[in-house]
Amino acid sequence: MAAYDGIADWYENEFLGRGPSGEGDGHPLGLGPLLGGLLGEGDGTCLEIGCGTGVHARSVVELGWTPVGVDLSARMLRYAGGRLPIVLGDAARLPVRDASVPAVIAVMVHTDLPDYAAVLREVARVLRPGGRxxxxxxxxxxxxxxxxxxxxxAVVVRPGYLDGHWTKESWTDAGLRDKVGASHWPLPALLTGFVDAGLVLERFAEGGAPTPAVLGVVATKPDRVG
Ligand SMILES: C[S@@+](CC[C@H](N)C(=O)[O-])C[C@H]1O[C@@H](n2cnc3c(N)ncnc32)[C@H](O)[C@@H]1O
Incomplete structure (x- = not known):
């Protein structure tokens, strides 16, 4: 059973606050504009790894892309199924051909993955040259x-930042970390994962004030290697 199977109803109805008929709008962290600004307009398939209940599908469609979601949790995908085409699968072994998609997104998922560097290599594998x-x-x-x-x-940063690790420790019981745990990589380790996967770092953004809560990164697969 996937970790999110046990909290899918809470995630959709309480965390995202979408209500019984899915009428709520967006994400509690207001990620729509940040995602839209980084992804930009385009067409063709936009693969979302760890799509969860599909909360970002509408933003992706509004930008012109055709979203397809992959997630490990069948219970999360029960909600997503009404919002985008979905596949039950593992981000570390994407059921997608090499060099076949023009865009991939991963929103609020890297901390759920035990080996994000391996997932970044999968992303680089499935992206078309020039893909985003x-x-x-x-x-x-x-x-x-x-x-x-x-x-x-006044965010209090205690010792722990430098040690990449997985924890369920959290300052709040209203979030995800205390329920399913979360991995952590210091910033250089996270960004090095992109570079080691052969992706080219292009742009960065932060979201949340007064202290940012999210980091956005745009990377591309080079047209030609070497
Ligand atoms: C915090 S939720 C984010 C969902 C969605 N992207 C959003 O922003 O609402 C993380 C999602 O990643 C999924 N996930 C965790 N490990 C995964 C894996 N190895 N492959 C695919 N999805 C995974 C979980 O099932 C969950 O739906």
Whole structure:
């Protein structure tokens, strides 16, 4: 059973606050504009790894792309199925041909993956040359088991940032970390994963104020290697 199977109903109805008929709008962290600005307009398939309940599908469609979601949790995909075409699968072994998709996105998922560097290599494998990858994830500097955000005006960063590790420790019981746990990579390790996968870093963004809660990265697969 996938970790999110046990919290899919809570994720959709309470965490995302979409309500029984899915009428809520967007993500509690207001990720729509950040994702839209990084992905930009385009056409063709946009593969979302860890699509969850499909909350970003509408934004992707509005940009002209055709979303397809992959997720490990059948219970999360029960919600996503009404929002985009879906595949039950593992981001570390994508059921997708080499060099076949023009865009991939991963939104609030890297901390759920035990080996994000391996997933980044999978992303590089399935992207077409010139294709775009958009990562939007928990900010590695200001969020994590080491960061106490109970007071939004004074985030307390305790020891722990430098040690990449998995934890269920959290300053709140209203989020995900205390329920399913989360991995952490310091910023250089996270960005090195993109570079080691052969992706070219293009743009960065942060979301959340006064202290950012999310980091966005755009990377592309080079047209030619070498
Ligand atoms: C925090 S949720 C984010 C869902 C969605 N992207 C969003 O922003 O609402 C993380 C999702 O990643 C999925 N996930 C975790 N490990 C995965 C894996 N190895 N392959 C595919 N999906 C995975 C979980 O099932 C869950 O739906």
């Amino acid at each position: 990858f958009v990562h939007v994830g928990v900010h590695p500097c200001f969020c994590g088991g080491f960061a106490d955000r109970a007071d939004p005006d």
